[in-house]
Amino acid sequence: MKCGLEIHVQLETDSKLFCDCRTNYQDTPANNNVCHVCLNQPGAKPYPTNEKALEGALKIALMLDCKIAKEITYFMRKHYNYPDLSSGYQRTSIPIGYEGDLNGVRIREVHMEEDPGQYKPDTGTVDFNRSGIPLIEIVTEPDMKSPEEARKFLKELIRVLEYSGNARGEGTMRADVNISLEGGKRVEIKNVNSIKGAYKALKFEMVRQKNLLKRGVEVTQETRAFLEAQMITVSMRLKEEAEDYRYIPDPDLPPMKSDDSQVQGIKEKMPEPPHIKTKRFMDEYHLAEEHAKVLTSELELADTYEEVVKEIEAEFAALWMRDELKRVIYYNKMTFMESEITTSQIIELLQMLKDKEITTKAGQRIIEQLPQSSKSPRSIAEEMGLVGIVNEDEVLNAAKKAIEENPTTVEDYHQGKKAAMNFLVGQVMKLTRGKAEPGNTVKILRDLLS
Amino acid sequence: MNILEKSELIKNQEFTARENVERFSEIIEKKNPQINAFLEINKEQAQKKALEIDERLKNGEEVGKLAGLVIGIKSNINVEDFTISAASPTLENYLGSYDATVVKRIKAEDGIIIGMTNMDEFAAGSSTESSYYGPTNNPAAPGLIPGGSSGGSAAAIAAGMCDLALGSDTGGSIRNPASHCGVIGFKPTYGAVSRQGLLDLAMSLDQIGPFAGDTSGIALMLESIAGLDPQECTSMEWEVPPFSNLVGENAKETLKGMKLGIVKQFQEVTDRPIVKIIEKSIDQMQEMGAEVVELSFDYIDLCLPTYYLINYVELFSATRKYDGRKYGSKIEEVCGEEVLRRIHMGSYISQKEFSGKYYKKALQARSLIRKEVTRLLKDVDLLVGPTVPKLPHKVGSTLEPLEMYAYDVLTVMANLAGIPAGSLKAGEVKGVPVGLQMQGKPLEDAKIIQAMDAFENLNK
Ligand SMILES: [Zn+2]
Numbered sequence: 017m018k019c020g021l022e023i024h025v026q027l028e029t030d031s032k033l034f035c036d037c038r039t040n041y042q043d044t045p046a047n048n049n050v051c052h053v054c055l056n057q058p059g060a061k062p063y064p065t066n067e068k069a070l071e072g073a074l075k076i077a078l079m080l081d082c083k084i085a086k087e088i089t090y091f092m093r094k095h096y097n098y099p100d101l102s103s104g105y106q107r108t109s110i111p112i113g114y115e116g117d118l119n120g121v122r123i124r125e126v127h128m129e130e131d132p133g134q135y136k137p138d139t140g141t142v143d144f145n146r147s148g149i150p151l152i153e154i155v156t157e158p159d160m161k162s163p164e165e166a167r168k169f170l171k172e173l174i175r176v177l178e179y180s181g182n183a184r185g186e187g188t189m190r191a192d193v194n195i196s197l198e199g200g201k202r203v204e205i206k207n208v209n210s211i212k213g214a215y216k217a218l219k220f221e222m223v224r225q226k227n228l229l230k231r232g233v234e235v236t237q238e239t240r241a242f243l244e245a246q247m248i249t250v251s252m253r254l255k256e257e258a259e260d261y262r263y264i265p266d267p268d269l270p271p272m273k274s275d276d277s278q279v280q281g282i283k284e285k286m287p288e289p290p291h292i293k294t295k296r297f298m299d300e301y302h303l304a305e306e307h308a309k310v311l312t313s314e315l316e317l318a319d320t321y322e323e324v325v326k327e328i329e330a331e332f333a334a335l336w337m338r339d340e341l342k343r344v345i346y347y348n349k350m351t352f353m354e355s356e357i358t359t360s361q362i363i364e365l366l367q368m369l370k371d372k373e374i375t376t377k378a379g380q381r382i383i384e385q386l387p388q389s390s391k392s393p394r395s396i397a398e399e400m401g402l403v404g405i406v407n408e409d410e411v412l413n414a415a416k417k418a419i420e421e422n423p424t425t426v427e428d429y430h431q432g433k434k435a436a437m438n439f440l441v442g443q444v445m446k447l448t449r450g451k452a453e454p455g456n457t458v459k460i461l462r463d464l465l466s
Numbered sequence: 467m468n469i470l471e472k473s474e475l476i477k478n479q480e481f482t483a484r485e486n487v488e489r490f491s492e493i494i495e496k497k498n499p500q501i502n503a504f505l506e507i508n509k510e511q512a513q514k515k516a517l518e519i520d521e522r523l524k525n526g527e528e529v530g531k532l533a534g535l536v537i538g539i540k541s542n543i544n545v546e547d548f549t550i551s552a553a554s555p556t557l558e559n560y561l562g563s564y565d566a567t568v569v570k571r572i573k574a575e576d577g578i579i580i581g582m583t584n585m586d587e588f589a590a591g592s593s594t595e596s597s598y599y600g601p602t603n604n605p606a607a608p609g610l611i612p613g614g615s616s617g618g619s620a621a622a623i624a625a626g627m628c629d630l631a632l633g634s635d636t637g638g639s640i641r642n643p644a645s646h647c648g649v650i651g652f653k654p655t656y657g658a659v660s661r662q663g664l665l666d667l668a669m670s671l672d673q674i675g676p677f678a679g680d681t682s683g684i685a686l687m688l689e690s691i692a693g694l695d696p697q698e699c700t701s702m703e704w705e706v707p708p709f710s711n712l713v714g715e716n717a718k719e720t721l722k723g724m725k726l727g728i729v730k731q732f733q734e735v736t737d738r739p740i741v742k743i744i745e746k747s748i749d750q751m752q753e754m755g756a757e758v759v760e761l762s763f764d765y766i767d768l769c770l771p772t773y774y775l776i777n778y779v780e781l782f783s784a785t786r787k788y789d790g791r792k793y794g795s796k797i798e799e800v801c802g803e804e805v806l807r808r809i810h811m812g813s814y815i816s817q818k819e820f821s822g823k824y825y826k827k828a829l830q831a832r833s834l835i836r837k838e839v840t841r842l843l844k845d846v847d848l849l850v851g852p853t854v855p856k857l858p859h860k861v862g863s864t865l866e867p868l869e870m871y872a873y874d875v876l877t878v879m880a881n882l883a884g885i886p887a888g889s890l891k892a893g894e895v896k897g898v899p900v901g902l903q904m905q906g907k908p909l910e911d912a913k914i915i916q917a918m919d920a921f922e923n924l925n926k
Contacts, residue, residue, distance in 0.1 A: 052544075052564045056787050058557060059544045059566060059663045063697045093783055104786020262816040264783060264825065267669035269699050 017197050017222055019166050020124075020158035021214070024151045025177055026131065026188040027072045032148035033130045034062035034107070041145035054148035056103035061268045065091075069128065069150035070112075072182030074274065075282050076152055077113025077126040079176050079289040084113050084279050088271035091128075094261040099142050100135040107266055108153075112274070118176065119291050121169050122157040129153055152183060158194060163218035166193070170211040175290045179315045186211060193217055193242075197225045200235030205249050207241045217242040221249055287315055297321075301330040310338040317341075317352040323359040328366045336366055340383050348387050355387040365393035375453050377445070378402035404451055408460075411444065411452045415460045418443035429465060437461065469535065469629055469683030470710055476534035479523050483516035483534030486629075487578060490536045494580070494627045502602045503622040505541055506549050507581035512536065515578045530575030531690050531710075537572060538622045538631040541582040542589055543674065544663035545569050548579075552665050553597035554587045555800040556788050566663020567698065568632060568674050568691040575690045580628055584618030587802045589634055589667040590781065591615050592642050592873040593859070596802045601861045606648040607898045610858040613643030613873075615667075616677070620647040623677045630687050631677040636667045637773050638853075638877025640675045641889035645853035645901025648891040650918065651677050652684045655908045656884035657702035659688075660695030666784035668777040669700075671881040681919040684888070685709035688911065707912040717923040720916045722755030727846035731766045735875055736855040743893040743900045744852045750924055751850070751917075759846050765838050766879075768831050770871055773878040775815060775828035781805075782812025807867065832882050839883035843907050848917055852876055853889040853901035876903065886911040890918050 029039055035053035038044070052060040077084060089112055093105040109128040116123030129151040133144040154173065160166040170191075177183035193214055196202040205221060208214045225235050237255040242248075265271075288296070290312050297308035297318075311334060312318045324333045341362070345355045365382060368374045374382070374397055385396045397403045418440050419426055429436035437458065444457045467475075475481040491509050498504050519534050539545055542552040544562040546569075551557045565573065572579065586596045594602040594617025604612040605625035612621045616633025620643030623631055633640040635653035644651025653675045664674055676687035689709040695701040728748065733741050752758055785805075790796030798806060815824035842849065854873055859865065880887035885908055892902035902921070906914045 057544075057563050058550060058552070058560060058787070058793075059542070059665045060564075061662050061669075061698050061700075064699050095783065095786055097786070097789055099791055102787060102792070104789055105783060260818050262782075262813070262818070262821070264779060264816060264821075267700075267780060 017161060017195060018158040019160040019163075019218060020194040021154075021156045021160070021166065021169070022192040022194075023154045023170070023173065024129065024190045025154075026184040027069045027128075027150040027152050028182050028184050029066055029068045029072070029150055031066060033066050033069055033128070033150040034148055036063065037148065039149050041143075041149065044145060046141070046143040047145060049145045050147070054102070055144055062107070062266075065269065065272065066150060068182075070272075071278070071282060072150075072180065073112050073126065073128045073152050074279060075182055075286050076154075076177065076180050077116065078279070078283055078286055079180055080113065080116040080118055080123045080126065080154065081289075082113025082116030082123055082126055084274060085111055086274075088273050090271040091266045091269045092263045093266050094263055096259060096261060098132070098135070100132040100147070102133065102144060102147055106130060106132060107269070118169065119172055121159045124155045124157050126152060126154050158196070163215050163222065166218055167211055167215040170214055172291055174211070175313070179287050179290050181287075181315075193221075195221050195225070197222070197229065197235065199229055200225050201237040203235065203237070204239045205242050206239060206252065207244075209244060213242060213244055216247045217249055220247060224249070290315070290318075293318055301325065301334065303330075303334055307334055307338050310342060314352045320352070320357075320359050320362065324362050324366065327363045328370070332370065333362075333366060336369075336379075336383075337362070340380055344383050344387060350387060357386045361386055361393055368393060368397065373397075373404065374402055375451055377450055377454060381450075401449065402451070408456075410448060411457060411460055414444045414447035414452065415440075415457065415464055417447060419461070419464055426465065468680040468714075469678055469686055470714065471682075472629065473531070473533065473535060473686065476519075477523065477529065479520075483519040483523075483578065484513065486534055486536055487512045487516040487580070490580060490626075490628055493625070497605070497625050497627065500603060501605055501621050501625050501627075502600055503583055503605075503618045503625060503627055504538065504581045505551065505553070505584050505599050505618065508548065509580070512578050512580045515576075519576050519578075530577070531686060532572060532575040532577030532630075535577055535629040535686075536580050537577045538581055538583045538619055538628045539569065539579055540585055540616050540619050540631070540633045542585060542634055542665040542667075543569060543632060544665075545579055545582070548582050550582070550665065551598070552588045553585045553599055554797070554802075554805070555598045556795050556797045557793055558598065560793055564663065566674075567660035567695045569663065571691045572632075577630070577690070583616070583622055583631060583633075586615035586617070586639075587805050588665070588781065588785070589615040589636060589639055589672075590777075590805050590808055592638065592870060593861075594618060594621075594643070595861065596804050598802070603861065604647055604858060607646070607858065609860055610898065611646065611861050613646035613854070613858055615639040615643075616651070617643045617647075619677045620644050620649055620651060623647070623649040623679055626679075629678070630683050632674055632687075632691075633677055634664055634667070634672055634674050635877075635881065636671045636673075637777065637874045637881050639667075640677065641853050641877050641880075641887060641901065641903060642873060644677060644889040645891075645903075646858040646899060648894075648899030648901075649677055649679055650681060650684050650888065650890040650922075651675065652688065652888040652911075652914070653880060653886065654688065654692060654911050655702075655886045656881070657700050658704065658886070658909065658911060659692050660698040660701045662695055662698040662701075666780065668780035669784065670776065670780060671773070673881070681890070681915060681922050682710060682713045684918070685713045685915055688915070692911075702909070704909055709912060709915055712912055712916050713919040717916075717920045718754055719920075721751055721920045724756045724848070724917065725759055725846040726751060726756050727759050727761045727842060727849045729761045729763045729842065729849060729851060731763050732851040732876055735766065736852045737857065739895040740852050740855065740857070740900050743895065744850075744902060747892040747902050747921070748850060751921060754920065754924060761842055761846070761849070763838065763842055763879075765835050766875070768835060769878050769882060770875055772828050772831040772835060773874070773882060774871065775824055776832065776882075778808045778812035779816045779825050779828075780812070781808045782816060785809055804867070804870075835879065836883045839879060839885060843885070843905075847906065847910075847913055849903075849905040851903055853903035857895060857898050857900075880905050884908060886914055888914045888918055890922065
């Protein structure tokens with residue numbers, strides 16, 4: 017099979033694309049963020065295009081390795097009749113970027129659009145708070161060969177959008193999914209609103225079309241709608257009924273020229289795209305792909321990692337940051353940025369571990385205290401009495417004592433019960449107030465018991 | 467007494483704003499039932515505003531340029547709380563929900579808006595007969611059409627119902643009725659005046675402009691409303707000349723050495739009696755020291771088809787919002803036949819399979835016309851000639867669309883090229899006014915105003 021995607025995501029801006037209304041449409045009563053422009057009242061004309069939206073779109077196009085249209089950019093009017101469209105047409109720009117690439121999937125083009133309002137068929141009302149919010153649309157070539165590949169692509173794309181800092185995430189995603197099987201025509205699926213939805217729609221469509229082809233029934237070119245609740249697709253219209261949008265250049269918006277210095281400025285400031293960063297981490301820090309991906313899952317985490325490795329050995333830092341740090345922020349349901357954990361906190365902690373001032377166990381307990389705390393790991397360690405690794409003799413004495421005091425457990429150990437060793441290690445930890453290295457303790461206990 | 471002089475009287479409290487509103491209200495009450503220039507009047511609000519201005523003057527406070535002057539606005543320009551119907555049943559219940567930029571500026575200059583004027587439905591016409599509210603009568607030639615589409619504004623000035631009025635001009639809709647009603651109408655350079663709040667006919671051609679009984683009124687209104695509007699993308703950043711300082715003084719001198727271009731094709735398409743009057747006017751200007759240059763414009767036949775193709779497509783696009791959901795009626799179900807014809811034509815020629823053949827060709831033709839107009843204007847200051855090639859017909863006569871469109875042949879060029887153009891009365895044919903059109907280079911609006919001022923003085 018071949019699959020191509022058209023993905024719409026809202027751009028992150030304070031105001032709408034062609035007026036000054038706010039974009040926080042979800043936190044405000046219906047039809048509160050509106051004016052004559054985004055309601056398209058008679059006589060209303062668009063204000064000049066929101067610069068921040070244009071810049072964001074350019075940045076995303078560049079991060080997707082697109083060529084930037086050197087010529088002028090302008091908006092077209094795409095006419096169609098629907099209750100949520102207050103002007104009867106949607107303003108959609110000609111491509112801003114084209115011929116890009118994301119992990120081997122070719123990006124055909126990137127352009128801007130304005131979001132329509134939200135129609136609620138059950139009440140017959142429209143909320144125009146969303147009307148005029150800038151969208152970016154990313155169109156791929158049909159380069160994905162399976163639902164899994166499409167899902168992987170979408171995950172990666174969302175990561176790029178998050179990195180850019182100029183787009184809202186998967187929550188605002190709307191996608192059109194194109195699929196064609198060998199021997200069949202191209203089918204377009206509309207109304208896909210999540211990565212999971214795209215995957216399920218493709219799965220369903222693949223099975224449906226395969227069955228048709230098997231029975232010798234023709235797969236015709238058509239547009240289908242994805243019903244999220246049922247995870248199925250249903251026919252919307254055939255090719256012959258395809259809408260004619262009667263595109264014309266919008267006479268109210270004179271063409272804009274993207275200037276070279278602006279593009280250059282964005283290029284200099286834009287973050288390295290995550291898929292490229294992942295590869296670089298693998299090469300530069302000799303990390304496994306899995307680990308590199310975890311560390312680049314969030315731009316701030318990746319940046320912090322690169323700061324940390326200036327002081328701490330890369331593999332050791334990676335181990336702690338991808339396992340322990342990720343575990344803690346995941347447990348707190350935060351992003352790394354929200355955890356407010358700083359580079360210097362991490363460096364100090366890892367340094368203490370390296371210098372064997374604290375045990376692994378103590379390190380884990382300290383890292384749990386770090387989210388949204390301005391305290392240094394050292395002061396946390398001191399407060400909790402976690403500083404210091406007891407020397408071998410102390411561990412040896414503690415181990416001897418533990419064996420002496422627990423003859424039944426020792427018996428169990430000799431009979432091969434695994435839990436017995438864990439119990440004895442626990443005893444040693446207790447006696448040393450958690451400062452013994454667990455690995456070393458096991459070794460000492462084994463020696464004593466053999 | 468011209469408008470500028472009247473404005474001084476009001477500022478000097480020799481004549482009050484209240485008296486001004488009172489007088490016009492009486493005239494409107496008396497004449498409007500026959501003329502039908504105004505569709506809606508708000509006398510109380512006008513009186514209130516007048517009293518406030520008089521009070522401020524009494525207290526020695528500053529007032530704006532248009533203080534106390536009474537103004538009519540075409541019904542396709544948004545004024546809060548007036549019915550902005552565009553003379554169509556589609557919008558008969560639409561109350562202006564915001565002020566157009568020009569209206570904001572008029573209010574800021576203390577102009578008194580008294581009401582909304584009649585027009586062709588959605589400005590798609592040249593006679594004001596297609597108004598849902600019935601035709602407007604021509605005060606200067608009763609029984610004849612006032613021209614259009616801003617026929618109500620032109621008639622209101624001609625009948626002495628207000629000091630100043632605003633119209634919109636897409637292919638002559640200000641200049642045509644100015645010519646037929648014997649008043650002055652001015653279409654500024656495209657982008658010189660903000661269109662924010664103007665209901666669209668053809669967005670790339672529409673321009674708001676003033677009507678007045680004399681050039682000083684045009685100057686005063688233009689300097690009040692012109693200039694960059696940061697919230698309208700086609701509005702231009704330009705230094706607005708102090709138009710009202712340019713009129714009156716040494717008016718006759720300004721024609722000295724001015725180069726006036728006469729385009730022979732403009733004369734050829736025009737009825738003989740009109741040409742005669744125009745030729746006489748040109749002779750007079752020559753006597754005043756103007757130099758006349760004969761020019762040729764080979765694309766005159768291209769102008770109307772180009773204009774109408776663009777007009778159809780842009781009107782089709784602009785009216786998609788009147789889908790019956792927000793403003794009561796779906797436009798196609800209630801509008802008049804000319805608007806419907808244009809919407810259908812626009813829908814037809816903008817189809818994917820035809821747009822290359824028609825719409826894109828029209829846009830190409832337009833660039834060609836622009837280039838040619840630039841060439842025409844290269845070595846002259848102004849083009850002068852007739853505004854309308856024929857005299858107005860009787861209200862209610864049946865005309866084929868093409869006969870109707872022929873009224874616009876001399877005016878559409880200015881819109882296609884985006885240049886400024888004005889029309890003022892040159893004379894009469896059997897008592898029916900005939901307009902002289904002056905067209906200039908982009909943003910040289912002042913030159914036209916000065917020349918109109920000179921011509922006006924010459925006929926005094
Ligand atoms: Zn808005």
